Amino acid sequence: MGDNNGYRLSHAQKRCSEDAGGRHDDGRRRAPPSRMRACAECKKHKIRCEPVVGKSKCAKCIRSGVECVPYNLNQRFLEEDASWKANATVKLSQLRSAVQLLLRHSNLPDLEHASSPVLSSRNWSPSASVVSDQNMVVAPLMDMSRGSTAELEDSGLATVPMDSLYDLMRIRTLSSDNRHGSSLASPKEDFIAQGRVSLKEAEELFGRFMKDIRLYLWAGILFPYKSLEAVRGNSSLLTAAMLTIAALHTPGGDEALQKCYNIFVSLAYNTCLSRPQNLDDIRAQALAAFYLSNLSWKLSGLAVRSAVELNVHQSFQKLMRGHDDQRDNVRLWYALYVCEHQCSIAYGRPATIHEDAAIKNIEQFLDSPHIKPEDVRLCAQVSLFRILTEAYNTFGSDPDHALTEADLHQLHFFNVAIEQWRPAWESRSADSRGIGSYPSKGVVLYYHFARVHLNSLALRALPLPNPGALEALSYDRREAAKIAISAATSTLVLIFEEPDLRSAMPAVPVFTHTMVAFCATFLLKIVKTWGHLAPGHQSPMMVNSDSNNIPLDLNVPQILALARRSADFLAKVAENVNEKHLTSHIVQGINDLLDGLDVIDTPGSANTFEIDGLSEIDTLHSHTSGSAASEVAFGTNDLEHFGFGFDENFLKQVSYTNLDFWETPSY
Structure with missing residues (x-):
């Protein structure tokens, strides 16, 4: 009897020693205890539940072809609850940021001030608002994902320093080889489908834009679409820019202008630090820069940098090498040159785009059977702003x-x-x-x-x-x-x-x-x-x-x-x-x-x-x-x-x- 008690005591001390150190007496790390409990099927038949590596079912349920449901559902509920709470926290932060943005648009107090009895909306002013960490926009996670290392073997000699760094680290956000990305817009999910702007109102504004405005900006070089459905399917930002400009040219359309402007500004904010998706987003930035006086300087610079990131500035050389599909990209580059230099002259600030091969060789671009009358008008302004920019640099x-x-x-x-x-x-x-x-x-x-x-x-x-x-x-x-x-x-x-x-x-x-x-x-x-x-x-x-x-x-x-x-x-x-x-x-x-x-x-x-x-x-x-x-x-x-x-x-x-x-x- 004493021997049994001694054995039990020795065995208990050994088990406590393993639990405390996570290792056996001989130094080997013991395997962690399985968190798998008997499933409902095995529990029913009172047999041992044997997990299968790489499978979500146990051996018995696989043989029987039935669903393997854990007997204790509390653990599953706890895991799902934790996941839901994490997602809800992110969504709540995003909603808070959106509400904060709308309040500031309407010159209303911040959320903290709105709920405080000390400060009412009557005595509140924008200067009284306090900027805190809670008012900041929820930023996406920093993208440091790596690409396939197999591409290193096929890559040529890197002529751009960041390309060398990319070849070494394979981090996608460092790559300067950006393609003209496909559109992520969907007419079934955009702000019109959500009801923020009614379809009827959008069609009326689209008609006004096409009739009264589009022709005066080089016949659609910055807006190459003929239907509302087409532009909605390619860029929500371009759609919002077009509707805002049309509303700005509509007498008495204050409500429509307010809605469209807010939508455009919200979408434009989202594109400031994101990588450009397609050329239509750049067209939207340039189009708005031509017509929205309070945003023109910011948007013109943003459009130029986005275009350079998509290598639009290299389109002229590609066109001269026989790639006719680059002609529209050259037109866009010329439009960006005019847009930015108009802002440069008006504000007395230096421009970003210099006289590259495309700007210096306008006549080569015009020497083509595919030239349209709007190309001549566009190139005329490019030629004029070359002169004015040189004067700016001189004086x-x-x-x-x-x-x-x-x-x-x-x-x-x-x-x-x-x-x-x-x-x-x-x-x-x-x-x-x-x-x-x-x-x-x-x-x-x-x-x-x-x-x-x-x-x-x-x-x-x-x-x-x-x-x-x-x-x-x-x-x-x-x-x-x-x-x-x-x-x-x-x-x-x-x-x-x-x-x-x-x-x-x-x-x-x-x-x-x-x-x-x-x-x-x-x-x-x-x-x-x-x-x-x-x-x-x-x-x-x-x-x-x-x-x-x-x-x-x-x-x-x-x-x-x-x-x-x-x-x-x-x-x-x-x-x-x-x-x-x-x-x-x-x-x-x-x-x-x-x-x-x-x-x-x-x-x-x-x-x-x-x-x-x-x-x-x-x-x-x-x-x-x-x-x-x-x-x-x-x-x-x-x-x-x-x-x-x-x-x-x-x-x-x-x-x-x-x-x-x-x-x-x-x-």
């Missing part, structure tokens, strides 16, 4: 840097290049169905844009004028200033006189409206800054253009008439677009500048100025130089922002008036 955009006499001499060569550009492309831009003579007249319009843009640089950073300032200007500087004044005047007159340009104004990109606003602003600032320096000061704003002592040859009555007519014309344009469109705010800005002159009627100074066969009676006004209103409207140094960057203060003044939902959310 810079520093508003405090005045051009030297050597710079003015260099400016002459850029003027010659623009003078040669106009006849070279105007004759090649034939009329087109649906837009009439807009192609050739658009060349003339951009010709005037370029001239006023370049030559206004001659007045950049000049000191405030005094009665002797006009005579102090050198001949080259005066000539450049007169070219800028003439070009700005010609721009406005051309729009009034050409019916096809007038018809196009509601549908043209933001850059065209920006340039028209700049021309009107430039002329009014010239009048305000230089107009009171007439010899003898017969009238503070009267400038006798017949006098040889007046080097700028200002025609104040014409300038005032053009400014007022511009505001009236753009006001009519604004009636055909949404109130959030830039045009209505440009009108308000021009009228504010006119009011800022602090004018009073001057008897006997009526002047008749005819535009497009219509007579307009304009009463000339005298200028009160010490007016506080004038200083507010024009600033202290009115020549500061001429040239690159346009008049950015003016654009900021008119671009975001009452545009609450244009403010994109920040994280």
Whole structure:
């Protein structure tokens, strides 16, 4: 009996020793105990349940062909419950991020503030919100998955450093050899199918876009689809961009614009740090950059980087080697060049795309039987922005840097290049169905844009004028200033006189409206800054253009008439677009500048100025130089922002008036 007790004690001590150390006495690691319990079938027959390696069933259930159900279901329930909770946690974080995004879009308090009794929605402001870790977007897991190492044997000599690293590590996200991925969009799962935008509303907006907007942006180079179903099946982002732009050009469509804009911004956020899926997503970014003024700079840069990641910049060389399927990719690269350089010129910032082989060899691209009229229009703008970009690189955009006499001499060569550009492309831009003579007249319009843009640089950073300032200007500087004044005047007159340009104004990109606003602003600032320096000061704003002592040859009555007519014309344009469109705010800005002159009627100074066969009676006004209103409207140094960057203060003044939902959310 004592021996049995001793045996039991020894056996228990040995078992405790194995459990504590996980090893047998001889040092070998013991196998972990099986967590498999007898299944219901084996339990029923009271036999041993024998698991089979690699199978989910035991031997008995495999022989019997029945389902192998564990007898104790609690363990299975616990595992499923843990999995469900993990997924629910991720979903809850995503929903919280989405709600936070919507609250910020609507200028409502954060979730914490909304549930707190201390801070109500009445006294809440965006500046009172507190950014915490809970407000951050749930990011996907960092992708460090590896590809097959067998590809290393077939790869050639790596010419790109990241390719060498990829060959060594095989991490997919390091590969620079991106293919044009297939679309992941599905009409059965997109935001229209979800009911966020009704199908009827989407079809109406699609029809407006196709009829009124698509043709003016090179006949669909950025939107190559003819049906709503087709674009939905290729890119939800392009669909959202198209609907947003169409809603922006729909009078009274505030609700539709709000919905489409929110959807587009949400999708665009998702693409910022993700790898590009297809070319249509890049088209969407560029298309929105042309028309959404508050997002244009960000989206243009994002579109360029996405295109480079898909090697679109190499499409021209492939086309020249006989790959005709690359022609559309070259068109896209040209469109991105124009888009980014329009933003570069407008904001006075350096561009990303340089003059590569595609930009330098436009004529080789056009020397093909497959060329379309829209290709000519596109290449015309590429050619023009090459000139303007070279000027930017030469003169810079520093508003405090005045051009030297050597710079003015260099400016002459850029003027010659623009003078040669106009006849070279105007004759090649034939009329087109649906837009009439807009192609050739658009060349003339951009010709005037370029001239006023370049030559206004001659007045950049000049000191405030005094009665002797006009005579102090050198001949080259005066000539450049007169070219800028003439070009700005010609721009406005051309729009009034050409019916096809007038018809196009509601549908043209933001850059065209920006340039028209700049021309009107430039002329009014010239009048305000230089107009009171007439010899003898017969009238503070009267400038006798017949006098040889007046080097700028200002025609104040014409300038005032053009400014007022511009505001009236753009006001009519604004009636055909949404109130959030830039045009209505440009009108308000021009009228504010006119009011800022602090004018009073001057008897006997009526002047008749005819535009497009219509007579307009304009009463000339005298200028009160010490007016506080004038200083507010024009600033202290009115020549500061001429040239690159346009008049950015003016654009900021008119671009975001009452545009609450244009403010994109920040994280």
